[in-house]
Amino acid sequence: MTDAGNQTDAGRIETGQAETAPAGFASMADQAYAAIEELIVSGILPPRGFVSEKQLSAQTGIGRTPVREALKRLELDGMVTIVPSRGIMVTEVDVKLQLYVLDVRRELERLIARRAARYALPAERERCRAIAGEMLDAARSEDGMRFMHLDQEVNQLLDQCARNPVATQTIRPLRSLSRRFWFQNHHAHSGSLEDGARTHAELMLAIHKSDVEAAAAASDRLMAYVEAYARETLRYPFADHSSADRAAR
Template identity: 45%
Template sequence: MNARTATRPRAAATPEPEESASQRGKLTDLAYEQIEEAIVTLQLAPGSSVSELQLSEMTGIGRTPIREAIQRLAREHLIMVLPQRGLLIAPIDVGRQLRLLETRREVERLICRCAARRATPEQREHFKRLAKEFEQSSRSGDDVAFVRADREFNELCLVAARNEFAEGAMRLMHGLSRRFWYLHYKEAADLPTMSKLHAAVASAIARGEVDGAGAALDALLDNIEAFTRATVLGDYR
């Protein structure tokens, strides 16, 4: 598969003194999305150093929104802020990934079940569309399209579940999980299988099947845990 750039088109930099609070908030969200995707898709390599200026130039966004995006990414353990040393893209630690999966399984099962129970009709239609996007990425082998659909799916689950406590916990895990998968999927994971497993969760939520959503999520995480352990053991069969 050919390498593809994942960063969205740069936003035009706005002179910071003229930015309203609303504009800055939108720019912070855009900066976060672009940097998070660059980290997840390994454009910013694990363990590499980066500066605020480099991130500003990469995204075309001013320093204040970049700074706020960095704070958010630091809370999610994707960037490490080192006093007097700058910024470090967090290294990948397989043991930590397995501990994350233990927590993620319980929290994400709750979120998926709540989403299946509480989603609005409009949100259920959105889940249906995402299920189709996952099926499409399974056929096309488009890993970047999958990563973007996965991020949209995760956000929709959090909104539809309407549980701010579970949402807060889950936000700390999404980026790390997707980056680990992206790093290893060509060796240990199967994109078509992963896409179909995501489609099954999205479809169950769309249909309002509470138990079905939980079971589909367990099947998805069983697959993720299997390839994570395969990474530890070096056994990709």
């Protein structure tokens, strides 16, 4: 099967669409998912706030059927809770959940980084090099929104280069939870944008150079930064990078 075929199948798996789904529906559900996820991640839809399908449809400019499908995925991802007779409630940011997320995400990110360094195409490697510089520029200008959008592009580029739709599907909700946590807390961290940009850039440059081991090591450093960031934000009393089980006690 070709890469294009793999991507098509992965898209069907990710959106939960059957082979008989109407043409264009899956792509609209994907667009609805991305739009609503950004509203949640950016805090426009605040934790514990309620919203309706009708409101989300009007806010995103997307029909209610794909919005409903996107909300089902977001509920599975832990971003919203659908409450009968009340609407859709955005879930709260939970420190224990975030640390559990990072325990799992660390292993998956290392796998994806290794595969990306091994399987990226020449044009993709050039984009990795370019986006490293763009993230550093966003950090220097303290443009948090641009940084968040570039971070999302980095994730998409990593998945594209790694060519493993199972890993992509599994890690997607973990990244969403991490992105929301970062965006809602980054103003409390002096220098956090530059630290984050540097660790991202190291990873993307390792992939650009096809250095599998350097990419794996850079991925681990990035996850160590993300975990330290979470602990500092919430003033957790653990300075080391031990498992989430210790932190949750």
